[in-house]
Amino acid sequence: MIEDFGVAETPKDISYYASLLFVSLSISQTATVMYWGRLSDRIGRRPVLIAGLIGTLAVSVLFGVCKTFTMALLVRLAAGVFAGNAAVMKSAMAEIADDTNRSRMMALLPLTWNFGSMVGSGVGGVFANPATQFPGVFGDSKLFTYFPYLLPCLIGSTVAAFGLVAGIFNFRETLVRPSCAAIEEPASEQPTGGSTEITPLLAQSAATSVAPVKQSSMRSLLTPLVVRVMVTNAIMCFAYNMCDQLYPIFAATNPRDGGLGLDPRSIGVSLGIEGIVVVYIQLLVYPRLERKFGVLYCYRRGLSFAIPYLISMPFLSMIALHLQNQAGTSATSFVAEKVVMWGILMSLMTMRITSSVMAFTSINLMITNMAPTRADLGFMNGTQQLAMSVVRIFAPIVSGSLWSWSIKHSLPLPFNSHLVWTLSAVLIAIVLKLSYRIPDSVNKFAADQPKLNDVEN
16 A cells, blocks of 8 residues: 555665554554543543544545545544544453453453454455456446555444444443442342342442542552553563564565565465464463463463564565575475465464463453552553553554664674564563563452451441
């Protein structure tokens, strides 16, 4: 898409402009994330989430009709505003869950994120420029000929539309704060009889009457432990974002320059396969590990999986270069070697998604567990999202710039095409070491734990 905009002077400059598009969303998300979090603490999660879905639906369509880099940049800035409410969903999920299912519930968030990212990237690669890729179906379409990137954006906006309809008609407010009158209501006035799955957890007067709740101050919430976890989260997010944003560019780069030389459809397929793997890991593997060993253990194991993946990935370009040089030789040998390359690629991508699922699910749980009260969930998750958004401003710029610089200069390992991958591995190793300074108390949901005053009373 950036190549079609005509802003990149050479193919090696595409990564720079791609990083600007990635960064633009993070900039506007950073500016709005805390506002959305605190707003949801006051007016509720539901209206904030629905507003975000409406905005996402609109900007998804607009991005598909962009014809200039400037227009695409402005649309991405708008997308970041509505992406600022991502932390609100974490608060809603934490309020729905309890100690028996919190790890499974919170695991759904990175599941949807990873599944959507992988499948969405696959949709983008497969359905981009449909008039050329599927001439039998879209060859006569003037719309998709003039807007070659509209179709995948329309598919994405359709998903957002389903989410919007579900949010309007099915999603109930999770931030329920009983009024003082409801709290003081005698037990004899509460509903009697056996309770069922559809019995309201609160009496009707409590469920519909909302009283102001005193929120903790920012200073009291940002304890040394919280800051420590936030710092590890920021460094981890920086490392993951560098390599995640680099992968499509790395995969499309000519093997002679240190890439894989894959076409857009192949890149989309490689990312789409990950979407299948993430469902199994997120729904079956992670909850079992978390229940048995705790969230902190899963965090460390996730980080440890990332290091071999990051170190190994750039070496795959050697196989791709060999395949490029062998093109036109024995068909049997060529196909066999290509199968080997794809087998290694999928193994590394599986290692990557396993690491990402375990690390990001665990950090989400740790941040949620450290909130002293449910009324502070919006702030805590908003702060985490703010830190991640700030990091996402710089990670693509650093990644894209270092990649362009490394493939333009003939430098030895690790300053060649391995540079970004090696730097990410070093950062993950630092985070892994810092994680051993985090206490086991992050394994428990603090908002439901007895407070000192409660014990004394």
